[in-house]
Structure formats: structure tokens, C-alpha cells
Amino acid sequence: MKRLGPGSVRYYFYHEKKLLLIVTLSGILYNVGMIAAPWFDGQLAQCLYDIFAGSRTAADMYVLCLSYALVILGVQSSRYVKRLYVRKFANNISLSMKDILYQHLVQTPKRDMERADTGALMTKVISDIDTCVEGMRKFTTEIFDTGIVMVTYVVMIAWYDWRLTLCVLVFPPIAYALANSLRRTVAMTAARSKESSGALSGITLDRISNAMTYRVYGEEAVQDQRYEDYLTDYEKKMILANLWENALQPIYKVIAMIGTILVIWSGGHNVLGTGWETWDIAAFSTYLACFIRLATKSSHAAKLFNAIQKAQVSWLRIQPHLRAASTLPRTVPPAAPAYLTVRHLSFTYPGSDVPIFQDLSFSARPGDIIGITGPVASGKSTLGLAFLCENPHGGQILFGTQELGNGHTSPKGIAGYCGHDAELFAGTIEENIRLGKGGDIIPVLNAVCMDQDCASFPDGIRTLIGEGGQRLSGGQQARIALARTLFHPRPLLILDDPFAAIDMATERAIYSHLRRDCKDRIILLISHRLTLFPMLDQIIWLNGDGSSIAATHEELYVSCQAYRKLYDLQHAQGGGSHG
Ligand SMILES: Nc1ncnc2c1ncn2[C@@H]1O[C@H](COP(=O)(O)OP(=O)(O)OP(=O)(O)O)[C@@H](O)[C@H]1O
Secondary structure, X not given: OOOOOOOOHHHHHHHOHHHHHHHHHHHHHHHHHXXXXXXXXXXXXXXXXHHHHOOOOHHHHHHHHHHHHHHHHXXXXXXXXXXHHHHHHHHHHXXXXXXXXXXXXXXXXXXXHHHHOHHHHHHHHHHHHXXXXXXXXXXXXXXXXXXXXXXXXXXXXXXXXXXXXXXXXXHHXXXXXXXXXXXXXXXXXXXXXXXXXXXXXXXXXXXXXXXXXXXXXXXXXXXXXXXXXXXXXHHHHHHHHXXXXXXXXXXXXXXXXXXXXXHXXXXXXXXXXXXXXXXXXXXXXXXXXXXXXXXXXXXXXXXHHHHHHHHHHHHHHHHHHHXXXXXXXXXXXXXXOOOEEEEEEEEOOOOOOOOOEEEEEEEEXXXXXXXXXXXXXXXXXXXXXXXXXXXXXXXEEEEOOEEOXXXXXXXXXXXXXEOOOOOOOOOEHHHHHHOOOOOOOHHHHHHOXXXXXXXXXXXXXXXXXXXXXXXXXXXXXXXXXXXXXXXXXXXXXXXXXXXXOOOHHXXXXXXXXXXXXXXXXXXXXXXXXXXXXXXXXXXXXXXXXXXXXXXXXXXXHHXXXXXXXXXXXXXXXXXXXXX
């Protein structure tokens, strides 16, 4: 049998089989128990009639009422259990899908992420996951609350009068068939409104992020008109989708209810003794109540179709991502701390014959923080990326006894990376740091001095930060990206200019936290600002012509004029203290 993967809906149902079993048992109990109410209603009416006729007493009524209350209590308890577990089931699926996507994001090569605008993609995909999971939840709920309960009602009323049942059951399927025939239209309008909503989000983002440019170049009026057009299109499509989804419900209901007239007419004959069966008042009352509930439920069947249809639209959009994610290995445990040895490292971009750096050798032990600096465009970021091994390099990078890369991807679980771009998506602070991983995020928020900022937000760590983290300052974005890197422990951390948007006091505080918390990690700290460099264990200076020097700050200060000049310049501006 073909193994189920995250690209298949059944995979998620299969993984939640224990919860589904509880849902099934409590669902059957609740829904079969649902016929108790109309049955007791009928018995109560009959008892009242009998009391007036003198054949029963008030004591019979008390017993009946008490039994009614107890049975309903039992039925409603199983309803509670069913609802609770359906919610748990939906939450687990949502978490599982999001986790798979987060892992995909984490393991996607950096160059692919840049190409695909991962942040925007994640925002859209996460909203689709929510719609899809809601559809799965409704489907699971309705299987019981509509499917099983309808079968139970049909059996019940057929038992009372099968001929009348055959006649009245013609109407709910008509309502059902009508709803089914309009499925495609409902789905189409839902898909169009989703598309339009996506386009509107895109243009809203563009309008906000480029507001200044449009204003400066006198493009505002044109852009406002463009925005208005998208907004109008969205409004029209949304109204249409809502109309198709909701406005037809009353019509389905009326069609399904037509049978009530037959029940009253033919059931009346049964009570009078001139119909197909002989009924008492209890039978009439129970039959009518069951039929009305059945007809109401059958109009829910249309709702169920709509929910499934909408979920399908979203599922088709997220499926390719989940399928792609399923080809990647799942969460990788961090490797053990080890020594880093770099031997004769060289790198040339594909298609170029000028090496960015060559013959670079150095080593580091757990707890070391190594600074990487040099003139503009000297290859600092390129050196950092060499440790992710996305392009072939010359020489050797050894972590313990394992060789990183050399044309292959690096062994997982060794290197963590915090790049120039914070790469934040439109979730909460917490979601951006966790990327689906459990645990306490407060220590890393403290480590990057973001705890006070979070405390000042009304929603704390649950604050929504907007696409690319646009609701935060540049410094806050950088610190959340750093917190994310620290939260996913790796024994080798590459931090590319993490303090560029952070003031010096905060930079120093974070540095001391890194020293305190990362005693078993090696940190490669790429920076233009040399404030911290006198405190670092080693500095790698890239000359910008392919050559480089690895030495301590003191040695470099003495031996490398360019480094000394840069350091003194920054120091004179209040940027550091030599020695
Ligand atoms: N993907 C690429 N393909 C080809 N050349 C590249 C690529 N990325 C960077 N370069 C070139 O490599 C050189 C080093 O770039 P890199 O970004 O590593 O320097 P940097 O020292 O980090 O720059 P900055 O001082 O701006 O932070 C630059 O000349 C740049 O143009």
C-alpha cells in the first residue's frame, strides 16, 4: 500500500485516529441519543392525555420527567465530549500542518527563500490552513451531527409508518440535490473571492511599503485609484460569494419541510384510525418532531457541502507546499558541540573567476565568539553563507570530525543562521520565534533584550507583527530574528550583522547574554561595527582582494593598518574601546 504523506488529507485523519475514535464513540452516543427527545416529547403528551382521561396519575408524569432529564443529561454529556475532541482534533491538524510548513521554511535554501518571497507565501498559506482545517472540523462534526442523526431519525419514523415515511422522504433529497447542483457555483465564487482577497492584500502591502516613493514621485493618485479598483473588485466578489453560500439556505429549508403537511394530514388519519397505521398521540407527536428535525438537518447537508467545497479550494492551494515539505527530513536534533576547523577555505561565485576569499584557515572551540569584518563588499556575508554550504567551496570546513558541505548541503543540526533580512512573517512574535517548536521562549527574549518590548505590547508575545514584521522597528525585527536563531539550538551560529539596527548599550547587553548562554556554541559574528571586537576571541579580517587575516584584535590592531584605521575611526566616534 502507498504510504500516506502530508500531501494527502487522509494522512492527517490517520495521525489523529485515537481522537477520532473518541469522537466516533461519543458522536454515535450523542446522535443516536438525539431521538430520545422527540420520543419523550411524545410520551409526555400521551401521559398528559392519559392523566386527563383518568388512566394515569401525576406520579407517572414525575417518573417520565425525571427519566427525560437523566437521559438528556447523558446525551448532552456525550455531545460535550464529542465537541471537545473534535476541537482537539482540528487544533492538532492545524498545528501539524503549520509545523510541517515551518520546517519547510527552516530547511529551504536561502537563495530559494529569497526567490519565493517566503514571508508573504507563509502568510497566505497559514490563512489557507485555517480555512482548510475548519472545513475538516465541520466535515467531521457533520458526519455525526448530520449523517448519523439523519439515519437514526429515518429508522425511527419508518418504524412508526414506513409508507408515510417513503412519501415524506422525497422532499429532503430534492433540497439536497439542489444544494449539490449549486456546489460548483458556490466553490467558484468562493475561489474568486479568495483570489481577490489575496490580490488586495498584495496591493495593500505594496501601497504601505512604497507610500513614500509614490508620494515623492507624484504617483499617489494613480496608486490610490488602483487600490480603489482592487477594493471594489474584492467587495463585489465577497458579496457574491456570501450570497451563494448563505442566501439559498432558507429555500433548501422550505423544500425539505414540505413533507410536514403530509405528516399532519396522514398522521392525523393514523390517530383517528383511518390511516395506514394506528397511532396514539405519542406516536403522532414523536413522528412529527422527528420529521421536523430530519428536514432541518437535511438543510445542513447543503452547509456541509459548502464547508467541504471551501476547504477543498484551500486544500488545493496548500497541498503543493505540504507535499514539497514532506520530501524534507523532519525536525533535526542539534548536533553535539565540537571544535571548528577551517582549512584553506576559498570561494568563488558560480560564473565568476574572481575568488571572494581564498586560503582562509582558522579554528575555534565551543564558547568562542569570532568576529568577521572587512571593507564594504569584501565578502563577509559570503563567508558566513559558506558555512551553510549551499554553493561548493574550496578547502575544508570540519565540525568535529564531520566535514560541512563542499558542494553538498551541510549535515543538518550543526549551523544556525541569522541573516541580514529578519525574514519575519505575518504571525505573532511567538510564532515567528518558535517556527512550530515547543518550549519556553522567554529565556531567548531575555537574551536578546526583547522582554521589555514584549511586555509593553498589549498582546505581549502574541502581538501580530504584520508581513515582514512591518509593525516593529528595525531593531525589534533584528532581535526577534536573533531570538529565533537562539531558540533553535545549533552548536555553530552565524550571525550576519545582527546589531546593525541596535543601539550600543543593547548590543553590549546582548553580547554579555550570548557569552553567558552560549558557552557550548561557536558564534561567527559578522559586523561592520567593531564595538565588541576587542572582547572577541578571534577576528577574521577580509581585505576585499581575496586575502584575509585571522588573528586576535590586539594582533590585528598592530599588524593590519586597514583594521586599525577602521577601528580608530569608529572609536573616535564613540564606537568602541581598544584593548
Ligand atoms: N549571489 C551572488 N553572485 C555573485 N556575486 C555575488 C553574490 N552575492 C554577492 N556577490 C558579490 O560578492 C562580493 C561580496 O559580497 P558580500 O555580500 O559577501 O560582501 P559583504 O562584505 O558582506 O558586503 P557588505 O559590506 O555590504 O555587508 C560582492 O562584490 C558582491 O557583489
